[in-house]
Amino acid sequence: MPRTTFRVFRTLLAAAAPAALALATALSTASAPAAAAATIAQAPQAAAAGTTAATSGFWTCSVPSGYTYTSSRSSYACSGGSSYRTTEFYAEPPADGLWACATVPGYTHTGVLSNYTCSSGGSYTTNQFLLYRPVTGMWACSVPSGFTYTAAQQNYTCSGGAGYTTTQFLLRAL
Secondary structure, three states: OOHHHHHHHHHHHHHOHHHHHHHHHHHHOOOOHHHHHHHOOOOOOOOOOOOOOOOOOEEEOOOOOOOEEEEEEEEOOOOOOOOOOEEEEEEEOOOOOOEEOOOOOOOEEEEEEEEOOOOOOOOOOEEEEEEEOOOOOOEEOOOOOOEEEEEEEEEOOOOOOOOOOEEEEEEEEO
């Protein structure tokens, strides 16, 4: 995606925060790794002082229990007035189809995408995980608590675009 597209996207967020938040959520919850690679955009900018926080996600200095994060950035906001940058996280409640930077209890992941979204804007890639609540008959990259697996297959779905295959498991509830 060209850099100018991100500039336009940020301008839209500043002008129409509620509509832009819905757009950002739609873009960050693509259902396939290939589609996500083409549509994952930067998370929304933090709300201006004195405005109401978004209900679906917010920038925070630590990820609260029961949430995951979908983006991170390096800033001075969480450094307590110090002259060094720390990491902020865009926290969101877990949901089916959400590309998240960390897995959460009660969910498994069905795909992995390697990109810069979760690395605080750094110069290295990290993985994002496509979250789903586990159900019997689902192919997943991990076997969550309360489940076993009845088959396994090797493919690239869970490798984050690496040049090697990983195992996917066909889940069955216990």
